[in-house]
Every structure is written in C-alpha cells, then in structure tokens.
Amino acid sequence: MIYFEKRGRRNTEETVRAAVSRAKELNIKHLVVASNSGDTAEKLLGQELEIVCVTHHVGYKEPGVDELSADKRQSLQEQGVKILTTTHLLAGVDRSLRFKFEGVYPAEIIASTLRLFGQGIKVCVEISVMALDAGLIPYGEEIIAMGGSGKGADAACVINPAHASQFFDTTVKEIICMPREK
Secondary structure: OOOEEEOHHHHHHHHHHHHHHHHHEEEEEEEEEEOOOOOHHHHOOOOOOEEEEEOOOOOOOOOOOOOOHHHHHHHEEEEEEEEEEEOOOOOOHHHHHHHHHHOOHHHHHHHHHHHHHHHHHHHHHHHHHHHHOOOOOOOOEEEEEOOOOOOOOOOEEEEEEOOOOHHHHHHEEEEEEOOOOO
C-alpha cells in the first residue's frame, strides 16, 4: 500500500502506475476512474484494461454545463473508454433535500463515513457502484477504482461492488494507495 503525504493531483501518475500494476497482478480487467475533464482517464489509455470514466453529472458546477468537453468525450470513446455521466450515488436527491430543508440524509451520512478514509476512497466506492448499476462493468467481479480529492487521482482500491439497492454488500478488498492528509 502506498501512502501519499499530501492529497491531490500531484499523486496522479503514481496512482495510475499503482492501479495498473495491481490490476495486472490480480488479473483484473476492469478499471473505473473518476475523471471530469477526461485527463486522468487519458493516462490509462494503452493498458490492457476496460476503462470506465465516471464524470460529474451535467450541472454539477453550473446548471446545464457538462465539464467533459464534447471533443474529449468523443476522443475517449473512440479509444474504447466507456463514459458514465449521471447523478452521483451518494448525493442526488439527498443533497437536494439538504439544500431545501437543511437536514442530514442517509446517503450523505454514508458519504461522510467513507470520507473518514479520504475523499478519494469515498469516490472509489461511489463510482464503482454507479458503473455497476449502469451495466458498464460485470457483476460479481473485482475491479480497480481510482478517485481523487479534487483534480487528478490520489486513491485506488480493489473493489467488488454491489448494486445500489444492495450497497452494503459492496466489499473494498484492498486500498492500493491513498493520501494520509484528509
């Protein structure tokens, strides 16, 4: 396991190397990566892996705006990357309720609990389940997931995700890397 002293995009290259290396060691064929601009997903091209890129949902930063440019989306898809742009599993309607009624809701409690291990680990779990629910990775197989604490990637895990309706059956098998700074 690799521990980064600081979090953030400075760890992206090493996270990619560690995730790809572990996938090869374990004969894992599917890698799910959080990448809103597509830059981190691009760093995974050329590997013998099925790549799923999970972006922020349209409107995350600004109503109606997709952070992944049409050109980058097309380029990644032409190179075999599957792209998932949808509502986040651990936000969505719960976040809307919090904004409207100023309360705390179950999905946000789950997200905050996962953040005890860092934002990137929370993202790894979340995008794995999202990709499974979208049918972009196979059910019942271990995958590698990569996430981060903003831009780039600083966390990677081996995960056997369950569907959202069975979320607590998800198993984090290994944490490959993560920042010590939360």
